[in-house]
Amino acid sequence: MMKHFFIEDRFYSDLDDYINDCFPEDGSVELLPDDWSIRVQESKLEPMFQTNRADTHDVLISFFYDKYDTRFPEDSESQEEDLSRALKASFDVTLFNSLVPKLYYPTTFATITKQDLLDYLNE
Numbered sequence: 287m288m289k290h291f292f293i294e295d296r297f298y299s300d301l302d303d304y305i306n307d308c309f310p311e312d313g314s315v316e317l318l319p320d321d322w323s324i325r326v327q328e329s330k331l332e333p334m335f336q337t338n339r340a341d342t343h344d345v346l347i348s349f350f351y352d353k354y355d356t357r358f359p360e361d362s363e364s365q366e367e368d369l370s371r372a373l374k375a376s377f378d379v380t381l382f383n384s385l386v387p388k389l390y391y392p393t394t395f396a397t398i399t400k401q402d403l404l405d406y407l408n409e
Contacts, residue, residue, distance in 0.1 A: 287406060288398060290390050291326040297390060298326075301398070301406040315403045322400040329390040336383045343373055 289300045298304040309315050337345075350369060351358060358365060 287409075288326070288328075288396065288402065290329045290331070291396070292329060292390075292392050293324065293326050297329070301403065304398075305403060305407070309403075315400065315407060318400045318403075320400060323397050326396055326398055327392040328394050328396050330393045331388050332391050333383065333386040333388050335386060337379060339374070339379050342377060342379055342382070343370065346373055346377070 287301060291298055291304075293304070296307075298307070305315065347366065347369060
């Protein structure tokens, strides 16, 4: 059974979701031409993004400089080193990556046919 796919910008969790959205009346699938089909884009559940220690370090240092710019001295090299050590000691990149929200992102294309819909409805 087809699950987790996109048609244009619309996400469908499964064929039931698609049928309810596009064919709200009972029996309307049967009225489709026998050669009816639609191209869909399958999807995969993936984290929104992943990071590594170097990227995270640079991003967080920049964030702290931007957020607290008035609290840093003009020559803040030693404070940056201390901040860098604090980040390396306390920020768990592996844990963070495991907690990043996951979403369905488009992957390959597939085709749904009238027969696929009828088969699903007759299960």
